[in-house]
Amino acid sequence: QLTPDFYEQACPDALPTIRGVVEQAIQQEPRMGASLLRLHFHDCFVNGCDGSNLLDDTPTFTGEKTAGPNLNSLRGFDVVDQIKSELNSVCNGNVVSCADIVAVAARDSVNIFGGPAYQVLLGRRDATTASFNDANNDIPPPSSNLQALLSNFQNHGLNLQDLVVLSGGHTIGVARCAIYLPRITNDTNIDSDFRASLQKGCPNAGAQNDNTSPLDSTTTLFDTVYFKDLLQFKGLLHSDQELFKNDGSETDGLVTLYSNNPEAFWADFGASMIKMGNLKPLTGQNGQIRQNCRRVN
Numbered sequence: 001q002l003t004p005d006f007y008e009q010a011c012p013d014a015l016p017t018i019r020g021v022v023e024q025a026i027q028q029e030p031r032m033g034a035s036l037l038r039l040h041f042h043d044c045f046v047n048g049c050d051g052s053n054l055l056d057d058t059p060t061f062t063g064e065k066t067a068g069p070n071l072n073s074l075r076g077f078d079v080v081d082q083i084k085s086e087l088n089s090v091c092n093g094n095v096v097s098c099a100d101i102v103a104v105a106a107r108d109s110v111n112i113f114g115g116p117a118y119q120v121l122l123g124r125r126d127a128t129t130a131s132f133n134d135a136n137n138d139i140p141p142p143s144s145n146l147q148a149l150l151s152n153f154q155n156h157g158l159n160l161q162d163l164v165v166l167s168g169g170h171t172i173g174v175a176r177c178a179i180y181l182p183r184i185t186n187d188t189n190i191d192s193d194f195r196a197s198l199q200k201g202c203p204n205a206g207a208q209n210d211n212t213s214p215l216d217s218t219t220t221l222f223d224t225v226y227f228k229d230l231l232q233f234k235g236l237l238h239s240d241q242e243l244f245k246n247d248g249s250e251t252d253g254l255v256t257l258y259s260n261n262p263e264a265f266w267a268d269f270g271a272s273m274i275k276m277g278n279l280k281p282l283t284g285q286n287g288q289i290r291q292n293c294r295r296v297n
């Protein structure tokens, strides 16, 4: 139902405009590319890719921004606003949905960091509502074991390979001390030097500090180092290391494959992103094209 050329007639400059703003934002702050990728994931996993997580709370409405997985964690809303306002002028009006903006910005970020330029399908419309509860329930927590991760992905129509390759999104970006403290405190399948170096910036009493650590050793390169790190038990999150335990499981095989085959990683990542981007889009007369991504029209 979604198509790559959806805006070709109504706004031929839409995609280059989005790309330009994303390039600028990443130039100002490299981490922004990672944040934009995660924004798309947290949108799609909660009632489909419909821009639901962009809606601000109001006195009478609580959306997704304050849900556990998002609070003090999701970023990139200002960049989405900037893209939206440039598009409203480049397209002579309100043409491009916020959900599509985030899907394209995620792809552009991946590509700017050296990852695949997969073809984003377009034509999503924006939700008129959002769900705090679904945001709490449908995004897998980093404490998840493999079985929980897999059943969460399967509930979203995604399979084991999608889980492994999309987790490769953690080849860019960072996580907060509070998130990885349980891993460096309790887990045994962690490299001891890696653990020691992380503990310096994230002491046991430091669960509330704002320190962050890289999700892999090359946070602004969309490379296979995330998987190489897992082979050395240097996954930052418990959920990351669940994908490689050196027990000969199917996920071990996929992690090993991607660790030394960037072409396979990039091809499969692109295919799985398109699959994720197809989750329950609003099309036709459903939803709306928001004038401002933070509120319904």
Ligand code: HEM
Pocket (backbone or CB within 6 Å): 031, 033, 034, 035, 037, 038, 041, 072, 073, 074, 075, 140, 141, 142, 143, 144, 149, 163, 166, 167, 169, 170, 172, 173, 174, 175, 176, 177, 179, 215, 237, 239
């Ligand atoms: C498999 C289950 C997943 C879990 C449990 C998970 C969990 C997390 C957590 C806890 C953080 C750090 C948040 C913080 O410290 O505030 C994070 C960051 C991130 N996640 Fe995931 N994630 C998963 C899958 C994905 C997927 C599928 C993608 C995209 C394809 C993705 C992209 C990212 C990125 C890019 C960051 C860094 C964001 C930044 O630096 O601003 N994650 N993830």
Ligand SMILES: [Ca+2]
Pocket (backbone or CB within 6 Å): 042, 043, 044, 045, 046, 047, 048, 049, 050, 051, 052, 053
């Ligand atoms: Ca959504």
Ligand SMILES: [Ca+2]
Pocket (backbone or CB within 6 Å): 170, 171, 172, 216, 217, 218, 219, 220, 221, 222, 223, 224, 225, 226
């Ligand atoms: Ca990397």
